[in-house]
Amino acid sequence: MNDYNVFCVSDHTGVTVESVAKSVLAQFPRLEFSLITLPFVDSPDKARAAAARIAAVSRALTFSTLTDPALRVPFRQAGLSLFDVFDLIGPAVETAIGQSATPSGGHTHGMAPDYEARMDAVNFALNLDDGLNPERLGQADLILVGVSRVGKTPTALYLALQYGLRVANYPLTPEDLEQQSLPGVLLAHLPRLRALTLSPERLAAIRQARYPDSRYASLTQSRDELTAAERLFARHALPVLDTTRMSVEEIAARLRHP
Amino acid sequence: MNDYNVFCVSDHTGVTVESVAKSVLAQFPRLEFSLITLPFVDSPDKARAAAARIAAVSRALTFSTLTDPALRVPFRQAGLSLFDVFDLIGPAVETAIGQSATPSGGHTHGMAPDYEARMDAVNFALNLDDGLNPERLGQADLILVGVSRVGKTPTALYLALQYGLRVANYPLTPEDLEQQSLPGVLLAHLPRLRALTLSPERLAAIRQARYPDSRYASLTQSRDELTAAERLFARHALPVLDTTRMSVEEIAARLRHP
Numbered sequence: 001m002n003d004y005n006v007f008c009v010s011d012h013t014g015v016t017v018e019s020v021a022k023s024v025l026a027q028f029p030r031l032e033f034s035l036i037t038l039p040f041v042d043s044p045d046k047a048r049a050a051a052a053r054i055a056a057v058s059r060a061l062t063f064s065t066l067t068d069p070a071l072r073v074p075f076r077q078a079g080l081s082l083f084d085v086f087d088l089i090g091p092a093v094e095t096a097i098g099q100s101a102t103p104s105g106g107h108t109h110g111m112a113p114d115y116e117a118r119m120d121a122v123n124f125a126l127n128l129d130d131g132l133n134p135e136r137l138g139q140a141d142l143i144l145v146g147v148s149r150v151g152k153t154p155t156a157l158y159l160a161l162q163y164g165l166r167v168a169n170y171p172l173t174p175e176d177l178e179q180q181s182l183p184g185v186l187l188a189h190l191p192r193l194r195a196l197t198l199s200p201e202r203l204a205a206i207r208q209a210r211y212p213d214s215r216y217a218s219l220t221q222s223r224d225e226l227t228a229a230e231r232l233f234a235r236h237a238l239p240v241l242d243t244t245r246m247s248v249e250e251i252a253a254r255l256r257h258p
Numbered sequence: 259m260n261d262y263n264v265f266c267v268s269d270h271t272g273v274t275v276e277s278v279a280k281s282v283l284a285q286f287p288r289l290e291f292s293l294i295t296l297p298f299v300d301s302p303d304k305a306r307a308a309a310a311r312i313a314a315v316s317r318a319l320t321f322s323t324l325t326d327p328a329l330r331v332p333f334r335q336a337g338l339s340l341f342d343v344f345d346l347i348g349p350a351v352e353t354a355i356g357q358s359a360t361p362s363g364g365h366t367h368g369m370a371p372d373y374e375a376r377m378d379a380v381n382f383a384l385n386l387d388d389g390l391n392p393e394r395l396g397q398a399d400l401i402l403v404g405v406s407r408v409g410k411t412p413t414a415l416y417l418a419l420q421y422g423l424r425v426a427n428y429p430l431t432p433e434d435l436e437q438q439s440l441p442g443v444l445l446a447h448l449p450r451l452r453a454l455t456l457s458p459e460r461l462a463a464i465r466q467a468r469y470p471d472s473r474y475a476s477l478t479q480s481r482d483e484l485t486a487a488e489r490l491f492a493r494h495a496l497p498v499l500d501t502t503r504m505s506v507e508e509i510a511a512r513l514r515h516p
Contacts, residue, residue: 004355013511016281019274023323024347027359039511061354065281081354088346089282096319096339097262101285115505116467122412126387154380157415161506209374247373248419253271253297 004033005057009050009064011071014039020085021063033061047071051078068103114164121160121167128168129153134185140168142255143189145182145233146196147172147225148216149206151243151251155196158248163256177228182236194255195233195240200226202244262291263315267308267322269329272297278343279321291319305329309336326361372422379418379425386426387411392443398426400513401447403440403491404454405430405483406474407464409501409509413454416506421514435486440494452513453491453498458484460502 006025008017014037025033041050047066051074054060064084066072075082090101127133128140130153137143142159144152144167152169159165176183186193198206200223207217215221233240239258243251264283266275272295283291299308305324309332312318322342324330333340348359385391386398388411395401400417402410402425410427417423434441444451456464458481465475473479491498497516501509 013505013507015507015511016277019277020343020347023274024344024351027325027344027348027361028351028355028357029360031355031357037511037515039515061351067285081350083347083350083354085278085347086282086285088350089278089341089343090285092339092341092346093282093286093319096341097286097289099286099289102287103285118506119409119412119464120467122415126411129384151377153384154377154419157380158419161412161416161419206377209378247271248376249271249273253273253295257295257297 003059004031005060006033006035007050007054007057007060007062008035008037009041009054009062009066009075010037010039011042011066011068012039014065017063017065017085020065024063024083041066041071044070044074048074051075051080054078054080117164118161121164122157124166125153125156125160125168129156131170134170137168137170137185137189139166140189140192141165142167143186143193144169144196145172145186145193145238147177147203147229149203149210150196150198151248152196154248155243155251155255158252159255162252165256172225172229172232174225177225177232179232180235182232190236190238193236193238195229195238196251197226197230197233197240197242199242199244261317262289263318264291264293265308265312265315265318265320266293266295267299267312267320267324267333268295268297269300269324269326270297272323275321275323275343278323282321282341299324299329302328302332306332309333309338312336312338375422376419379422380415382424383411383414383418383426387414389428392428395426395428395443395447397424398447398450399423400425401444401451402427402454403430403444403451403496405435405461405487407461407468408454408456409506410454412506413501413509413513416510417513420510423514430483430487430490432483435483435490437490438493440490448494448496451494451496453487453496454509455484455488455491455498455500457500457502 006021008014008021010017018037038050041047054062055078062080062082064082066084072084094100144156146152148171156167156169159167200219204219204222211217241254264279266272266279268275276295296308299305312320313336320338320340322340324342330342352358386394404410406429414425414427417425458477462477462480469475499512
């Protein structure tokens with residue numbers, strides 16, 4: 001029995017504490033756990049209710065981002081192990097900068113000033129998805145190119161939602177791949193082009209899930225398209241990212257920090 | 259002068275450490291800072307280069323998620339204040355569970371098994387965006403309803419990318435709003451419907467940005483549509499979320515944890 005019930009308690013969305021809990025627990029590979037998030041625990045009553053709920057569970061671990069130290073008290077009174085991000089990291093920062101933390105200081109994920117930029121970026125990604133509206137490519141921060149199903153759309157949407165980047169994507173069709181250079185509409189934007197590629201096996205598997213047993217989804221077709229695309233990428237010296245083993249977070253980070 | 263240069267150093271994408279740094283620093287409201295992320299610092303050479311870069315900057319604070327303690331050494335040798343998430347939280351977890359951390363334990367954000375589920379969910383959200391393909395609504399985990407520009411699409415995409423949820427969205431047109439009940443195609447799915455609303459002022463501002471000075475973007479039209487929509491939501495006792503002051507993270511968290 002090496003199983004734990006891991007609770008992520010937050011006075012806001014729980015995004016940060018979930019991320020911390022998963023990262024820290026990944027350091028304990030033999031540990032198996034299920035993760036339960038309790039967000040918006042922002043009053044003493046809610047804190048007591050959450051503590052009572054967790055205390056009723058055996059083998060519980062509790063990570064938290066509770067800005068008000070008073071909200072952590074019910075958990076400790078219930079005898080729970082509480083790993084609070086502010087509690088564990090805050091004092092070191094206070095010492096380094098010579099200021100005390102203000103528990104009501106505010107939330108990162110509130111109605112941030114970049115909210116509208118992110119929503120605009122989502123609309124931009126949708127309006128310039130899959131080669132649509134190429135006359136607006138000049139407004140893009142980045143332009144993703146690659147063959148069908150290489151992961152362009154989810155990557156563009158992630159960069160928009162997470163960072164407010166305006167990312168277009170342009171698919172290379174079999175006809176494009178027969179040419180000696182990239183489509184003319186892209187040539188004016190070479191510095192902002194980023195090429196995505198995959199292993200042929202992975203691309204074929206993704207296409208199979210969508211169009212089983214089609215020529216489009218065959219390993220031969222996938223390999224031929226990727227080879228032709230990589231030739232075009234080399235022709236124009238584009239930065240190429242092989243996303244075969246990458247999560248969307250990693251693809252996004254590598255595109256932002258080349 | 260209360261400005262700091264805050265560095266987020268990670269041996270992987272930096273998503274977790276950015277989130278922690280922003281949350282912790284939000285507790286110091288008088289502190290102004292710019293944030294620089296240095297991801298993929300995964301070798302001693304890269305750690306030394308990052309440490310040298312930061313050491314050359316005045317008033318630097320460094321947050322990190324460096325799983326291998328050896329990678330933290332160059333930063334401390336350079337005399338930097340390093341707030342490492344694993345360093346500060348790991349020992350408490352080790353004590354609680356009676357196991358030692360394995361620094362090479364792996365990353366949360368690697369090629370997670372849920373990657374394909376998330377990509378499928380993005381495709382689902384796009385295929386069932388804005389009322390498309392209503393015959394597939396039965397496959398949705400959630401169905402967002404609301405008037406035009408209330409935030410349905412970004413919310414559906416965020417839930418897909420972040421959590422792999424299959425979320426459809428259905429716009430209520432002015433014609434729908436004149437009826438006595440929701441469109442027939444939605445009635446079979448009432449338990450999975452979630453209504454979004456906004457203040458009329460905010461909705462009008464969002465619409466103005468897109469279609470300036472149109473009737474569609476007027477405060478009167480926005481108010482009339484929202485009033486009619488809220489009447490329909492009440493008629494079917496739908497859960498309603500007023501997203502006026504919410505980030506997309508908060509909207510997502512409130513939909514996941516009603």
